Amino acid sequence: MKTEYRIIIVGAGIVGCSIAYHLAKFGESDVLVLEKNYISSGSTGRCAGGIRQQWSSPHNVLLAMRSVKLFERMREETGFDIEYRQGGYLVLSYDEQEAAQFEENVKMQKNLGLNVELLTPNQVKQRFEYVNVEKVLLATFCPTDGHANPHLANFAYAFAARKLGVTILTHTEVLAIEPTGSKFKVHTSRGRFEAKIVVNAAGAYAGQVGSMVNVNLPLESYRHQILVTEPIRNFFDPMLISFSGNFYIRQTKHGHFIMGQGDKDERPGLNYNVTFKFEKDLAKKMCWLLPFLRTLRVVRHWSGHYNMSPDAQPIIGESPELANFYYAVGFSGHGFMLAPAVGEALAEKVLFGETKHVSIAELNVDRFERSTVRETNVV
Amino acid sequence: MVKTQLLVVGGGPAGLCGAIEASRRGVETLIVDEGVELGGQLVKQTHKFFGHEGFYASVRGFEIAKRLKDQLNEHVKIMLQTTVTGIYEDVVVLYDRQNDVPLEVQADYILLATGASERFIQFENNHLPGVYGAGAVQTLMNQFMVLPGRRFLMVGSGNIGLIVSYQLLQAGAEVAAIVEIADRIGGYDVHLRKIKRFGIPVLLRHTIKKALGQEKVSGAIVVQVDENFQPIEGTEKEFAVDAICIATGLVPSVELAAMANVKIEYVPELGGFVPYRDQNMRTNVENIFIAGDLAGIEEATTAMIEGRIAGLTIAQSITKANLSREIESLQRELIEFRSGPFSEKVRRGLAKFFPQRVVEYSREPQVDSGPVGKLRPIIECYENIPCNPCQTSCPTGAIVVGGNINSLPKIDYEKCTGCGICVSKCPGLAIFMVQENVEPGFDLVIVPYEMLPVPEEGERVIALDRDGKQVCEAQVIRIVRFPHKTNLVHLKVPAGYATRVRNFRVKKQENVFVCKCEEVTLEDIEKAIDLGFTDYEELRRYLRIGMGMCGGRTCRSLVLSILSRKLGKSPEELLKGHFRPPVMPTKFESILRGESNED
Secondary structure, eight states: OOOOEEEEEESSSSSHHHHHHHHHTTTTOEEEEEEESTOOOOOGSSSSEEEOOOOSSHHHHHHHHHHHHHHHHHHHHHHHHOOBBBBOEEEEOHHHHHHHHHHHHHHHHHHTOOEEEEOOHHHHHHOOSSSSOTTEEEEEEEEOOOOHHHHHHHHHHHHHHHHHTOOOSSSSOOOEEOOOOOOOEEEEEEEEEEEEEEEOOOOOHHHHHHHHHHHHOOOOOEEEEEEEEOOOOOOOOOOEEEEETEEEEEEOOTTTTTEOOTTTTTBBBBOOOHHHHHHHHHHHHHHHHHHGGGEEEEEEEEEEEEEEOOOOOOEEESSSSSSSEEEEETTTHHHHHHHHHHHHHHHHHHHHHOOOSSSOGGGGGGGGGGGGOOOOOOO | EEEEEEEOOOOHHHHHHHHHHHHHHOEEEEEOSSSTTTTTTGOOSSSOOOOGGGGGTBBBBBHOOOOOOOOOTTTEEEOOOOEEEEOSSSOEEEEEETTTTTEEEEEEEEEEOHHHHHOOOBBTTTSSTTTTHHHHIIIIIIISSSOOOOOEEEEOSSSSHHHHHHHHHTTTTTTEEEEESSSSSSOHHHHHHHHTTEEEEEEEEEEEEEEOOOSSSSSEEEEEBOTTBBBBBTTTEEEESSEEEEEOOOOOHHHHHTTOOOOEEEEEGEEEEEEEEOSSBBBBSSTEOGGGGGGOOOOOHHHHHHHHHHHHHHHHHHOOOOOOHHHHHHHHHHHTTSSGGGHHHHHHHHHSSOOOOOOOOOOOOOOOOOOSOEEEEEEEOOOOOOHHHHHHHHHOOEOOOOOSSTTTEEOOTTOOOOHHHHHOOOOOOOOEEEEEETTTTEEEEEEEESSSSSTTTTTTEEEETTOOOOOEEEEEEEEETTTOOEEEEEEEEEETTTTTTTTTEOOOOOOOOOTTTEEEEEHHHHHHHHHTSHHHHHHHHHOTTTTTTTTTTTTHHHHHHHHHHTTTOOOSSOOOOOOOOSSEEOOOOOOOOHHHHHH
């Protein structure tokens, strides 16, 4: 078995696979991806699959806009139908302060070239008659937002990367990383590998991977729960979401409704259990919002993790303390949708020393030494 | 009261051709037909006709009907869904079924082209729904697009039994067997070969004894017969079929002729009771003519020629123009058509009315199968039937049927360029192209194919021999599609198989479901594993296995065993995957009800 590579990526979620794919696409296929479980076993395979460009932070808007361009080409590029659907994101606000912020956000988003509009509750009702708009103050809608099947998108990048010569080893857990100056020795459950460059794309486990080389990444993982119903005929185009209302919901290509909410009382840490309280709370909230859901059956309920950074924006770049140690972590619940642009940008940064499409300069860890503005558009 | 110079009863090939010839010469003609469209039996015929180009050889029956209709001119009036209920002393009465009213007609001449009805046979439970005449099956299937059964027993191996069997296969039905009471096949050898290539068994010296079923046919018992056509006890065989198709012959529909005082004679060789007529199709009644199956059970080409002779003779009587040259030319056509061995019976029958002549034809078969390695046609036409499109379609004159249309085709491989036109033209689908060693280890066979689905280029299919037996795997390397729907499928077969492969079967998509909730098949799973998916959870996420209502209860262990088999790992080594609540899908409103109970 080959043990020396130019680049080792830790984590075969969509971020790791997107980085690997883009490295190979740009000509560098001497890449090994190490995955302790299986492809999509972490946060990617547990997320709802939303693809949103409506953010309060300009960095996130730009990354997301670039991602949408890449999602649009993904089928053509990888040969996988990832069930990508641009049905728009309808964001509902139930809070006056938030509604005011939305008006600011929309101005900023429009300045960055995003097609987005403000809607009154009545306009929402006219367009989406099945939504109960009671208590809604304001909504925003971006028609090029949408959703895709996160599993298939993850496999799309993984298999496309493999096709270009990348090696992905699953069931290979990274136990320790030893920087030796010129290279890294990566000790795994399947033996030792070596590489000049290591990229941390370990999702919920990113903090632990950072600490293996004493790179402190200010990250905490929080459990988020999610459930899915039985399928019905497709009619529900947009992803419906609210930060102040604390929910998101979409209908998948196969007709299932997938939905979730955050929990303010959740303690940091890795926890894959689920609570019945979540089902009860969500049933109440969602049946009020979308009364047609009442007769639908819940078929599956699981949890995953948001790997949170202090400002809810990802931490991407090369470690200022340890050369050739890169990371794309701390996505704070939005790794799936940002993965195409981040993978591309990080691959460019690694190979060419600079990004070509969208800047990630402001997203490195050293931003926390300066002042940073927290992303507020998070469920 | 309607008056017309010529009343044509029956708008099939004979009646239409009579009307065409008469109206072309200015005779005012009224065609009356019971059906919803003109064409008679032609509209149900989806096979290509034999004969020569002058009589639409290589054209499908329903297309011939269209071409004939197009030749009718302004002198022709048509009444459809109308039955001639009687030829009375004073008038002819038509019953217009749509308006529910009789109509009286006086005609100077009548051409009766009423055709035939199906000969029915006696067996136990022959009254059960599901017992059909072959013509009825054709009407339902080809005219009204209704397939009256899924699995048929065909009784009778004349051309109709063979053709309808083939059409049933085309329509997607199964034919369990064809039974024939005689000791030889009644129809053309090329028709027989068409269905044998699909492996349909033909049981000679067998007949149907009994239809099984309470309210409809659910099976059939057939039995072997002795030389006197008596059932041999203990030889019964049972077939699970839901339809029985009777193709045991036709009986001329002589009612109207008899009413019009035409002399009816018993001529078994012509189908039983038939009206007397002369060589010009004139009966003993001066102004009454007959043509087609009414004049003796034969086939559509001779019906068309007879119709034309009748129409010309009537036009000659009315217009006094001398049409003898045209009439004699058509009579010569008839003689040539009837010179072959298949018309021997008809000739014997007709000899009772007027002397029969034959012209000589060649029985000499092709012996040379051509230079090995050259792309060339192999003509498997060994029976003297009146047919020559192979000759007339060949652009280089390499195929010669000879002076008489009943002769066997012969091919000069030096002249043949391997263009393949003859393969697509042959109405009997009896010509194949072969080329040995088209690439190392492989031969090429080109077969004419009229079934659906048409395979894809590159698809692997099961190659069949002349008896429909599986002989090897073949790969479809090219498909040449024709508007007339006889597509030429190029098959790459292992070397040495060019002489054996004459048909193929598309590999059936046999769905073996592993996950029934999400309809994931064994093939889907095996393909995914071959693609590089190595975990139960990866497969689950890629294919949606276990994402249905049962949550994987049924498929989880099945998928693990497939993975185990494909990857050579023990099931314990494979990740078993997650188990997620709720175990039983639960309605939101039920969850809410629990919530309100707590309040």
